Amino acid sequence: MRILDVxxxxxxxxxxxxxxxxxxxxxxxLVKSELQRLGCVRIEHLVVSHSDSDHAxxxxxxxxxxxRTIGTVxxxxxxxxxxxxxxxxxxxxxxxxRMGGLDGHQAxxxxxGQELHNGRAWLEVVHPSIVMAGTGPTKRHRTLGRLTANxxxxxxxxxxxxxxxxxxxxDIDAVALRALEEVESDLSAPVLVFPHHGGRPxxxxxxxxxxxxxxxxxxxxxxxxxxxxGRTNNPHPDVVAAVRKAAPDxxxxxxxxxxxxxxxxxxxxxxxxxxxxxxxxxxxxxxxGSLTVTKTDAGLEFEPLLPEHALFVSQHVNAxxxxxxxxxxxxxxxxxxx
Amino acid sequence: xxVATLDPGARILxxxxxxxxxxxxAGTLRDADFRADSLSDNAAGxxxxxxxxxxxxxxxxxxxxxxxxxxxxxGFTGAELVSRxxxxxxxxxxxxxxxxxxxxxxxxxxSRWLSGIPAVVDKPELTDGIVPALDYTVRELxxxxxxxxxxxxxxxxxxxxxxxxxxxxxxxxxVGWHMQKSxxxxxxxxxxxxxxxxxxxxxxxxxxxxxxxxxxxxxxxYRDITIAPDLPEDWFTS
Numbered sequence: 001m002r003i004l005d006v007x008x009x010x011x012x013x014x015x016x017x018x019x020x021x022x023x024x025x026x027x028x029x030l031v032k033s034e035l036q037r038l039g040c041v042r043i044e045h046l047v048v049s050h051s052d053s054d055h056a057x058x059x060x061x062x063x064x065x066x067x068r069t070i071g072t073v074x075x076x077x078x079x080x081x082x083x084x085x086x087x088x089x090x091x092x093x094x095x096x097x098r099m100g101g102l103d104g105h106q107a108x109x110x111x112x113g114q115e116l117h118n119g120r121a122w123l124e125v126v127h128p129s130i131v132m133a134g135t136g137p138t139k140r141h142r143t144l145g146r147l148t149a150n151x152x153x154x155x156x157x158x159x160x161x162x163x164x165x166x167x168x169x170x171d172i173d174a175v176a177l178r179a180l181e182e183v184e185s186d187l188s189a190p191v192l193v194f195p196h197h198g199g200r201p202x203x204x205x206x207x208x209x210x211x212x213x214x215x216x217x218x219x220x221x222x223x224x225x226x227x228x229x230g231r232t233n234n235p236h237p238d239v240v241a242a243v244r245k246a247a248p249d250x251x252x253x254x255x256x257x258x259x260x261x262x263x264x265x266x267x268x269x270x271x272x273x274x275x276x277x278x279x280x281x282x283x284x285x286x287x288x289g290s291l292t293v294t295k296t297d298a299g300l301e302f303e304p305l306l307p308e309h310a311l312f313v314s315q316h317v318n319a320x321x322x323x324x325x326x327x328x329x330x331x332x333x334x335x336x337x338x
Numbered sequence: 339x340x341v342a343t344l345d346p347g348a349r350i351l352x353x354x355x356x357x358x359x360x361x362x363x364a365g366t367l368r369d370a371d372f373r374a375d376s377l378s379d380n381a382a383g384x385x386x387x388x389x390x391x392x393x394x395x396x397x398x399x400x401x402x403x404x405x406x407x408x409x410x411x412x413g414f415t416g417a418e419l420v421s422r423x424x425x426x427x428x429x430x431x432x433x434x435x436x437x438x439x440x441x442x443x444x445x446x447x448x449s450r451w452l453s454g455i456p457a458v459v460d461k462p463e464l465t466d467g468i469v470p471a472l473d474y475t476v477r478e479l480x481x482x483x484x485x486x487x488x489x490x491x492x493x494x495x496x497x498x499x500x501x502x503x504x505x506x507x508x509x510x511x512x513v514g515w516h517m518q519k520s521x522x523x524x525x526x527x528x529x530x531x532x533x534x535x536x537x538x539x540x541x542x543x544x545x546x547x548x549x550x551x552x553x554x555x556x557x558x559x560y561r562d563i564t565i566a567p568d569l570p571e572d573w574f575t576s
Binding site: 027032036061063064065067084088089092094095096098 | 485488490491492493495511513514515516517518543545550551566567569570573
């Protein structure tokens with residue numbers, strides 16, 4: 001599978017042969033290019049974790065493009081947000097259904113009663129529960145309290161060849177994490193795509209959230225899918241520090257180089273990157289870029305090779321949060337995530 | 339009828355109301371071993387259809403500047419002529435549009451004809467661009483579309499309508515191109531296809547075949563425009 005560098009947003013493509021599944025489609029060409037590169041002729045499952053543009057904004061193109069057929073589009077209603085993007089997504093699905101080449105669309109939660117398989121890959125739906133999905137974002141739930149679009153965003157654990165591989169944590173916040181803990185969900189996975197791009201987890205303390213999240217997943221690799229620079233200026237230094245505290249040996253990899261780590265404007269080298277596209281490549285802003293995770297007999301393999309990424313960081317990034325001692329203090333330009 | 343490859347010796351007509359530009363383009367084509375003639379007026383005042391039937395008869399391809407009214411009135415634009423040439427049902431005539439007006443107001447007058455214009459060449463890039471543009475045009479007329487010209491059905495949300503100015507246009511969101519960015523869509527083809535008037539168009543959902551993988555919004559074209567059906571009632575209640 002491939003965790004794509006889409007800038008600020010999330011997208012992942014899981015494939016086996018020419019059949020693919022896609023979790024989230026950020027705006028831009030990255031997912032489309034990846035599907036073309038793979039020769040994908042069918043998307044078995046297209047999961048849209050929630051209604052935010054950085055996760056759903058590119059889905060329209062993928063849905064209506066008749067270059068490939070689609071099995072099921074999985075997404076939940078968001079009556080609270082009711083964004084233009086969400087209405088346009090509905091329209092795209094309806095157009096494609098009538099045009100043909102789309103089997104159906106369904107709500108997605110932990111009790112959908114079927115398993116999402118893509119060849120030898122299994123997309124395990126870890127969150128939201130049927131109650132949360134059914135409720136959707138709301139300011140006041142009787143027992144759960146305030147649920148945002150982030151709270152109810154869909155978390156998928158990708159198993160490759162029956163082995164847990166990657167937890168795609170969308171934008172879940174502390175409320176969602178508490179709910180997951182209460183039902184004792186098994187979040188463990190070797191790779192964690194950190195929620196909300198390493199930004200603030202709602203109103204909760206980012207360090208405590210990040211530490212607990214990391215403890216529950218126990219990852220060997222933590223990915224922050226971010227835009228270099230940008231308004232959100234992710235990942236939050238307190239989040240990175242807490243991740244390192246909870247998983248000192250984990251390899252931390254941002255898709256693009258964070259401004260907290262590297263304030264110099266010049267382009268960074270890209271010869272360590274994996275083949276294929278990465279949003280930060282043309283501007284020389286990639287850190288790990290797009291990360292490919294492959295299950296082999298020897299276990300999970302990564303491209304770029306993690307030692308090569310580590311070497312790139314040590315040689316070219318002037319103050320990497322993933323390496324240097326981090327003092328958790330506010331920095332200039334911090335802004336809440338979106 | 340199939341469209342033949344443009345082999346060396348193929349006859350190409352270059353139409354540009356600027357005599358020097360017309361001859362320069364023809365010279366470039368001659369250097370590429372084509373037999374090229376240049377023409378800079380429509381002295382007989384022919385309509386588009388008559389021009390294609392009479393003047394273009396005997397040619398294997400057409401290269402035409404967009405603005406054809408500097409000194410003499412043609413009565414049509416290059417974009418219309420090129421589009422109609424490529425879409426001629428009995429025998430498509432491969433035609434390439436030249437322009438020095440990309441990114442200007444003239445873009446609007448080109449956009450309504452883009453469906454029938456496989457290739458547009460900026461005049462400053464004519465020397466290197468014209469032969470590949472002709473080759474691509476022939477390929478598209480044979481059904482071999484580039485990724486950026488391949489079209490598929492998409493919903494289109496009409497946000498605003500503007501009926502003043504040289505070209506009536508609508509600000510729309512082409513969902514299959516980008517779910518958040520609005521683009522300018524020529525209005526008249528949509529009005530003609532749907533039977534709606536401009537006032538009825540605002541807020542409407544349309545569907546059309548659009549080349550949604552185009553990189554630039556100015557390159558989008560629209561075919562088979564219809565009013566989109568309403569979403570099923572149960573989509574709102576379930």
